[in-house]
Amino acid sequence: MTRFPMRFPAGLLKHPLAWPAATLVALLAIDVIHRADFLSVTLLGGHLFGAPVDILTRAAPLVVVSLGMTLVIATRGIDISVGAVVAIAGAAAATVLADDPSRVGTAFGAALAVGLLAGAWNGLLVAFVGMQPIIATLILMVAGRGIAQLLTGGQIIPIGAPGYLAAGGGFFALVPCAVWIAIAVTTVTALIVNRTALGLFIRSIGVNPVAARLAGLSSRAVIFGAYAFCGVTAAIAGILISSNVRSADGNNAGLLLELDAILAVTLGGTSLAGGRFSLAGTVLGALIIQTLTYTTYSIGVPPEATLVVKAIVVLLVTLIQSPAARATAARHLRRAAALRRARRVPLKSPTP
Template sequence: MTARSLQAIARHQLLWPALTLVALFALDVAHRHDFLSITVLGGHLFGAPIDILNRAAPLIVVSLGMTLVIATRGIDISVGTVVAIAGAAAAVILADDPAHVGLALSAALGVGLLAGAWNGLLAALVGMQPIIATLILMVAGRGVAQLLTGGQIIPISAHGYLRLGDGFLAMVPCAVWIAAAVLVVTSLLVNRTALGLLVRAIGVNPVAARLVGVRSTMIMFGVYVFCGLTAAIAGILTSSNVRSADGNNAGLLLELDAILAVTLGGTSLAGGRFSLAGTVLGALIIQTLTYTTYSIGVPPEATLVVKAIVVLVVCVIQSERARAMIGTFAAKLANSSTRVRPEVQ
């Protein structure tokens, strides 16, 4: 392998997220030797890697929608609230009749589409700052979710609905299959159509994109709608997994984890550059980090601190300016160590 190839690998945006995930896995293996073992029990796959994938599925789905929003220089901090509203809407319908699974799913997805359209209306069409536009729904939407649930936790007993979150298909959790399907659909949209190119163009220079005829407003509106839809899918997975809808706590702080997953994966907050594979890696890093902190005995009150430190280290390593400074410092150390000292007469 040539030096140029090594440099290309070192500069690849997926290198550091992948190494971080491998390092977390190595730490888990060192603490528990059977961490990577996967067994078949009752026709289903069980093991720590399967559990991490299953728990990370809602975050992966939300983060994929967030990736496209951030790629257009936007932000959506209301996705956690949309998760709560979607789960509450489905639970209210299923509480009346557990047989109305299709209607419950349609209501949850419809809530996501409406929420995304509202955010897109304010951010893209009205021109409001995205963080303010989505903050409105983040605050008001949590109240809407609590109104739907009456401030109570609504249990869900519909078998067809619960299968989405805790069921299995071909020995793999259904939530993993759903997350994989969302990833495939998103990849096809951005790689097999002009959408990916247009999103990058808007993120790099929205004024230039508009001058050459790109309908920036409608594309931005569309990515917010898509982000709302992915949040609703995550709400379905979350509520079906815990078998209930909680308007107060469901999806709480999920928007922060989604933004972290996107940035850990190499997507630029300045827009234009994004990576769906990197986003998936970022989501897996966050979920694996959560699993690791609990498994090695880190106190629950210190979990967020540990997560923040790891995220900070990874983001600093990914920064080109930080890496340049580290390289310059290392070169100075190397030069100083090889410098020959004059002999003492």
């Protein structure tokens, strides 16, 4: 019987989404090994329940924030204030609902408005004032927590409006509403960058902002729009988080979410140098982070060691995705293989 060796197409491994997808599959495999029914989904009370559904629901806010972060990073920028904007948006919505629980539409509008205002503030400082992105967004990162606590009076404001709670904790067509919202934001973002010239403009600014300006492109307007969009996505995430936990916490809501968003973007293959970005990769990166968090808890990793394990996995995935790291590893493997072959070849004795 003739055996044919199984080989993966060379182009498949070079695809930018290959390694993020492989990482996600590996994490899911670990969960399945630890618990055989991990991927099972059950229908209970007209809703889908199970570990995959839970991961998708909890990853939804991170997916939404990371999409906005992707466009900002693609313009050679960074936004470390998204966690604070999440807190401000939730606080603004809770403040409106505290006065009148029936004003759900106003609460949504208030949250989105403060997100847009926060993103426009960052865009103004970066695009028109000329501040470094990390400094400009650091200002709002620090002040935003204070603004959120001023809105909440330093207290955790409970939210009981059913219409608002449906955004993060409700279901539609068997699937959690948070997942539908994340899909909708992903679709809209993809249409904006792929079906309009904006995607080309963002890539041009990220690759060479000087050449883009000389070509007549209004780089300031594009950068301003990217930061404004990032603020809106952070506000949507704030709505999802506050409605899911049924409260607004100005101090802890969205805490360190900006770091997870940056990790999700980089894990998905977006270059921090700007220009090259992948929305699909960002979604995969967010799912990797949430699945990794779920996996560490499910296999019994102590809570105090969770962040260490998370950092190690992210480091390994980043190294695997690095072309320089892969080239170095391949060079060492070829050298080791050559040494093994040399040891197997016997030395020939000289002929008399």
